[in-house]
Amino acid sequence: MKPAEDIDKQIKKLRYKADAETHDRVFGNVMQALDEYEKQKMGAAAPDIWRIIMRISITKVAVAAAVIIVAAIGVLSISEPSITFADVIEPILNAQTMIFEVIIGDEQTGTSMNETISGQLIRRTISNMSGMTMIIDLEGARMLVLNDTDNSAGYVDIQGTVKERHQSYIKFLRQVITKLKDNQQELGEQEIDGRKAIVFEAQGRNQGVKIWADPETALPIRIELTLGQMFSIMKNFQFDPPIDESLVSMDVPAGYTLDKTEFDMTDVTEQDFIESLRIWAKVIRDGTFPEAIGTENVMKQLPVLGEKMMSLNLPEEEASQMGGNFGKGMLFHQILETGSGEWHYAGSEVKLGDASKAVFWYLPDGTDTYRVIYGDLSVKDVAPENLPK
Amino acid sequence: MLEDRLLLWRFKRGSREAFRLIYQKYADGLLTLAANLLNDKSDAEDVVQDVFISFVRSVERFRLRGSLKGYLATCVANRSRDYIRKNKRRQTLKVNRAEQAITNVKSPVQLVIRSEELQELSRAITKLPYEQREAIVLRLHGEMRFKTIAGLQNISIKTAQSRYRYGLDKVRSILNGEVKK
Numbered sequence: 001m002k003p004a005e006d007i008d009k010q011i012k013k014l015r016y017k018a019d020a021e022t023h024d025r026v027f028g029n030v031m032q033a034l035d036e037y038e039k040q041k042m043g044a045a046a047p048d049i050w051r052i053i054m055r056i057s058i059t060k061v062a063v064a065a066a067v068i069i070v071a072a073i074g075v076l077s078i079s080e081p082s083i084t085f086a087d088v089i090e091p092i093l094n095a096q097t098m099i100f101e102v103i104i105g106d107e108q109t110g111t112s113m114n115e116t117i118s119g120q121l122i123r124r125t126i127s128n129m130s131g132m133t134m135i136i137d138l139e140g141a142r143m144l145v146l147n148d149t150d151n152s153a154g155y156v157d158i159q160g161t162v163k164e165r166h167q168s169y170i171k172f173l174r175q176v177i178t179k180l181k182d183n184q185q186e187l188g189e190q191e192i193d194g195r196k197a198i199v200f201e202a203q204g205r206n207q208g209v210k211i212w213a214d215p216e217t218a219l220p221i222r223i224e225l226t227l228g229q230m231f232s233i234m235k236n237f238q239f240d241p242p243i244d245e246s247l248v249s250m251d252v253p254a255g256y257t258l259d260k261t262e263f264d265m266t267d268v269t270e271q272d273f274i275e276s277l278r279i280w281a282k283v284i285r286d287g288t289f290p291e292a293i294g295t296e297n298v299m300k301q302l303p304v305l306g307e308k309m310m311s312l313n314l315p316e317e318e319a320s321q322m323g324g325n326f327g328k329g330m331l332f333h334q335i336l337e338t339g340s341g342e343w344h345y346a347g348s349e350v351k352l353g354d355a356s357k358a359v360f361w362y363l364p365d366g367t368d369t370y371r372v373i374y375g376d377l378s379v380k381d382v383a384p385e386n387l388p389k
Numbered sequence: 390m391l392e393d394r395l396l397l398w399r400f401k402r403g404s405r406e407a408f409r410l411i412y413q414k415y416a417d418g419l420l421t422l423a424a425n426l427l428n429d430k431s432d433a434e435d436v437v438q439d440v441f442i443s444f445v446r447s448v449e450r451f452r453l454r455g456s457l458k459g460y461l462a463t464c465v466a467n468r469s470r471d472y473i474r475k476n477k478r479r480q481t482l483k484v485n486r487a488e489q490a491i492t493n494v495k496s497p498v499q500l501v502i503r504s505e506e507l508q509e510l511s512r513a514i515t516k517l518p519y520e521q522r523e524a525i526v527l528r529l530h531g532e533m534r535f536k537t538i539a540g541l542q543n544i545s546i547k548t549a550q551s552r553y554r555y556g557l558d559k560v561r562s563i564l565n566g567e568v569k570k
Contacts, residue, residue, distance in 0.1 A: 007510075007557055011529050014511050016424040016433070017417050026438045027412055031405070033442040286402070349404070 039109050099238040105296030107233055121248035128303055137250050144250050153256040189215065193235075197221050231296075268332045274377050276329025277359065279322055281352040283308050289347030289359050289375070294337055298330045336362055342370075346388065350375045358388040393457040401448055408445060415458060416441075418530070419465050425526040426469040428515045436472055440464040462531040466523065466541055473519060513563040521556030528553055 018026075098117045103110040112127040120139040126132065131149040136142075143156040187199040190212065197212035208226040213219065223234040252258050281289045284304050290297065305326060309319040336343045347359030354375030361372040361382065372382045393414075399407035416437065423433035440461060444451070453460065514522055520542060527533045527541070539549040 007561060008529055010507065010510055011514065011525060011560075013507055014421075014425060014514070014530075015417075016421045016430075018420050018434070022434060023412075023416060026416070026434055026441070027409070029438050030412070030441040030445060034405075034408075034445045037446050288402075291403075 095239040097240055097243045099236075099241055099243075100234055101236045103233040103235075104299055105231060109300075110233070110296055111299040116243060116247060118243045118245075118248045121250070123248050126299070128299070135248055135250055140250070142250065144252070146253065146256065151256045152259050153252045154259040192222055195221060268328055268335070270332065270371065270379070272325065272329040273332035274329070274373060274379070276326045276332075277347070277373065278352070278377055279305070279326045279329075281347075283322070287352050289350045289352065291348045293330070293333060293345050293347075293360075295330075295334050298327075298334075347375070352377075361387060394453060397448070397451070397453060397457065400445075401451075411457070412441065415461055418458070419461055422462055422465050422526060422530045423469055425511075425514065425530055426466065426523060427472065432472060432476075436465060436468045440468055459531075459533070459537070462527070462533065463537070463541065466527055466531065470519075470523070509564060510560070513560045516563055517556050517559055521552045521559065524549055524552040525556045525560075 096119065098115075100115055102113045102115060104113070105111065114125045116123040120137060122134075122136040122138065124134045124136060131147060133146040133148065135144040135146070137144075141157065145154045145156060147153070185201050187201055190197055190199050192212045196215055198215050199210065199212050201210045202208070210224040211220055212222040214221055219239060220237055221235065225232050225234065246253075277289065277293075280293070280301070281287060284290070284301055290301075305323065309322060333343075343360070343362035345360050346357075350357045350359050352375060355378060357375045358372050359375055361370045363370050369381045369383060370387055372380050372387070374380070393411070396407045396411050400411065419437045419440065420433055423436045424430060427433050427436065443464065444461070514525065517525070523542065524538055527538050528535070533541075535546050535549045535553070538553075539546045542549060542552075544552075
């Protein structure tokens with residue numbers, strides 16, 4: 001080298017090119033940090049957004065949308081026998097009241113619901129919708145929505161599809177116990193949340209259940225349930241706790257103002273689903289279809305929808321209708337999601353209006369032809385061999 | 390520039406693919422910058438990783454005023470200086486060890502360059518006072534103007550130019566001395 005000449009050019013040659021492994025590690029660590037940050041942000045921010053929405057009292061039916069969606073989470077159509085689990089969790093068969101937590105989706109990022117059940121009555125609160133309580137009367141097919149922020153209340157009828165597909169968790173667990181008798185697999189003893197537990201697992205054609213039970217009392221500690229493509233975790237169980245009747249009363253509490261809230265929930269159609277896709281793409285995602293749909297994602301998006309409706313400054317009635325339509329349409333998908341029907345979502349990053357790209361297709365019961373929904377929300381009947389690749 | 394703005398726009402709307410493209414575009418350049426500033430592969434990776442983590446966490450509030458490359462390079466420079474300040478004792482030990490066994494210790498840059506002459510050059514740069522090394526590295530690898538370097542070092546533009554020039558002169562001297570050996 002001639003040090004006196006062009007030393008700056010020589011220095012520019014001193015480059016460090018990291019190998020692929022280094023890049024994978026650094027990039028992976030950054031993505032992990034981003035995931036953690038988003039989890040924290042979601043946990044911290046969602047209730048605040050919700051509080052604002054509730055305080056200005058414009059989107060009661062964004063609330064109702066959530067009610068509609070989560071109302072169907074009790075859906076169960078266990079058809080496959082499986083684990084001999086009854087001996088272990090026999091106490092549950094006799095429980096008349098129950099308190100527990102349900103997390104829809106992953107434990108770290110999913111939305112959590114606290115359930116208090118007394119017979120056919122359920123009291124429900126949801127983690128990302130602070131200030132809102134739902135009392136659900138399964139027998140009467142009605143819900144009472146209480147907004148603690150402005151002391152308002154509203155009734156929602158859940159006749160039709162929602163009623164048909166909804167049942168109490170106690171009934172649901174009894175079905176699990178009694179129907180999954182023969183294909184059980186004991187996985188032995190494990191430690192969960194600092195406690196020893198016996199673990200059972202059973203897989204059906206379209207359902208799977210994994211149960212951690214206390215080896216001393218035989219009571220369930222945790223249940224992980226897969227219904228179709230929906231995953232949920234149930235934990236923090238209390239069986240037969242005393243429950244004050246007022247907690248599950250369908251009467252409007254003293255001091256609350258009753259709003260008239262009406263929804264047509266008698267039937268949920270493909271057209272409702274298409275409308276909810278339109279709302280998701282146009283309102284929530286500024287013109288692009290979401291990366292994924294499904295109950296877990298819908299529940300996470302509800303505060304965002306409320307926030308967007310606020311920013312659009314929509315009249316209350318229009319906002320209410322939009323919230324209701326969003327929830328109702330997604331219920332159509334939830335029925336597919338938790339059932340054994342065939343469906344596929346391919347809308348990630350597709351632009352609303354793009355007729356060349358299919359965003360969703362499913363096989364209606366009793367047919368051989370798929371219904372394919374495109375980016376412009378048109379629908380066509382398509383033979384299996386012609387489905388998008 | 391426009392491409393960076395589009396990538397940023399997409400990333401702000403949740404596209405991780407957009408961030409992956411930003412990473413691919415700038416990671417090697419930033420690692421080069423950090424490696425030349427810190428003279429340690431692991432530290433350089435830590436700094437670049439920290440810069441990207443800070444970037445993804447603040448992207449919602451981020452407003453790009455100049456170039457994204459310049460912004461990220463400035464972050465690496467600031468963080469490298471903080472890193473050295475916080476790890477001064479460790480750095481001193483490292484330098485002492487390096488001086489004791491200079492022929493055995495290779496910087497991350499030296500590890501990836503085959504030319505003996507360039508390795509000598511890299512070793513010479515590590516012997517510069519940090520301010521001079523920083524001025525040279527930011528100018529030649531960060532492609533920063535002296536005005537920007539002056540702002541970063543909280544000095545006048547003339548002083549930044551002097552540090553750069555004296556640094557290069559010193560590198561030449563060191564190399565001449567080594568050549569004489």
